[in-house]
Amino acid sequence: ETGVTQSPTHLIKTRGQQVTLRCSSQSGHNTVSWYQQALGQGPQFIFQYYREEENGRGNFPPRFSGLQFPNYSSELNVNALELDDSALYLCASSFLAGPTTKQFFGPGTRLTVL
Amino acid sequence: GQQVMQIPQYQHVQEGEDFTTYCNSSTTLSNIQWYKQRPGGHPVFLIQLVKSGEVKKQKRLTFQFGEAKKNSSLHITATQTTDVGTYFCAGPMNYGGSQGNLIFGKGTKLSVKP
Numbered sequence: 001e002t003g004v005t006q007s008p009t010h011l012i013k014t015r016g017q018q019v020t021l022r023c024s025s026q027s028g029h030n031t032v033s034w035y036q037q038a039l040g041q042g043p044q045f046i047f048q049y050y051r052e053e054e055n056g057r058g059n060f061p062p063r064f065s066g067l068q069f070p071n072y073s074s075e076l077n078v079n080a081l082e083l084d085d086s087a088l089y090l091c092a093s094s095f096l097a098g099p100t101t102k103q104f105f106g107p108g109t110r111l112t113v114l
Numbered sequence: 115g116q117q118v119m120q121i122p123q124y125q126h127v128q129e130g131e132d133f134t135t136y137c138n139s140s141t142t143l144s145n146i147q148w149y150k151q152r153p154g155g156h157p158v159f160l161i162q163l164v165k166s167g168e169v170k171k172q173k174r175l176t177f178q179f180g181e182a183k184k185n186s187s188l189h190i191t192a193t194q195t196t197d198v199g200t201y202f203c204a205g206p207m208n209y210g211g212s213q214g215n216l217i218f219g220k221g222t223k224l225s226v227k228p
Contacts, residue, residue: 041221042218042219043202044218045217102147105157
């Protein structure tokens with residue numbers, strides 16, 4: 001096990017609602033990245049937080065936002081949910097050390113939007 | 115834009131047969147990482163290759179990084195039912211403004227018939 005935890009495990013929402021997903025990083029890791037994994041696809045990078053600031057963003061709209069807290073736990077917020085937001089949301093923690101950084105994934109939150 | 119492609123998408127083998135998945139990047143990579151995701155699980159880090167032409171072995175798994183650092187392969191000798199899962203390759207993103215974030219291939223889903 002990686003020591004990265006996520007909550008909740010599963011979540012069902014309806015279109016237009018807002019959702020908050022939570023992640024607790026592995027001890028000693030100061031960086032967290034969030035990924036979206038649609039069914040049958042590889043994970044897609046949403047954004048990364050390093051020392052409580054956004055440190056890079058993938059091709060996701062502004063309604064995807066996040067926070068990182070002093071204890072390095074993190075939140076992913078999605079506003080105005082759309083059906084296509086249904087996916088497994090993964091957080092991955094790491095100790096930022098350049099492009100060869102190894103990432104440790106949590107078990108994910110499976111979001112279903114109806 | 116930057117792409118990482120994997121083939122085949124699916125592979126069904128008889129237990130004991132060999133298995134290979136191939137990964138190709140549209141850009142030169144500083145390193146490549148391989149992850150395994152069991153059904154219903156999350157990606158688990160397997161290995162990272164950094165040097166041109168590098169070959170690494172983990173028991174029955176052999177990983178190669180191409181000379182041009184744009185392709186890679188994973189070969190499993192004498193597959194077992196425990197090898198079932200989806201194998202992803204991933205390389206560092208060259209956009210998004212942050213280090214350590216990954217662009218994943220779509221994965222190769224391996225099924226093993228006992």
